[in-house]
Amino acid sequence: MNLESIWQEYSSGLRSFLYSRVSNEADVEDLLQEVLIKTHKNLDKVSSPEKIKPWLFQLTNNTVIDFYRKKGRARDVSSADLWYEEDDVVVEQALAQCVEPFIRALPKKSAELLIAIDLEGQSQKVYAENAGIGYSTVKSQVQRGRAKLRTLFDDCCSLTLDKHGNVVEYQSKSGGCESC
16 A cells, blocks of 8 residues: 555545535645645555545545634634624614613513513523413514514614624614614
């Protein structure tokens, strides 16, 4: 089992396999080199020539998994990598101060429901069990409560949303907001 002959036979298949899992060409080449190094270090652990191909592809698959794990743990994200900008955070913070007063302006039942679920983070299932009502009823009530809340925001401000439904800009309507 010669590394050069094994690599010559399987490298193009491994490259294709990597392209099916990773879209960036530079990452594919880096991963292929990593697989080559691992192959060089561990080839002696393969017991028979028939097991080389499955072993190589398993090694390559594990290398791809490790690549995505490392990428997922990366903390050094620049603002250019984010789909939102810092201005969006400022907008959300400005509107966040209005959420609780607007919720409290809703009818008491809707307000209690949204406070428990949206502000305190209680799950809808747990809320339904504690209140002794059906889960589907709670889901409907939450949707209606959120629609009423949205109406309060729309009465107060003109909101501009991005394609994800996040507020990117707002403009207070004349007359100001009574609840915020």
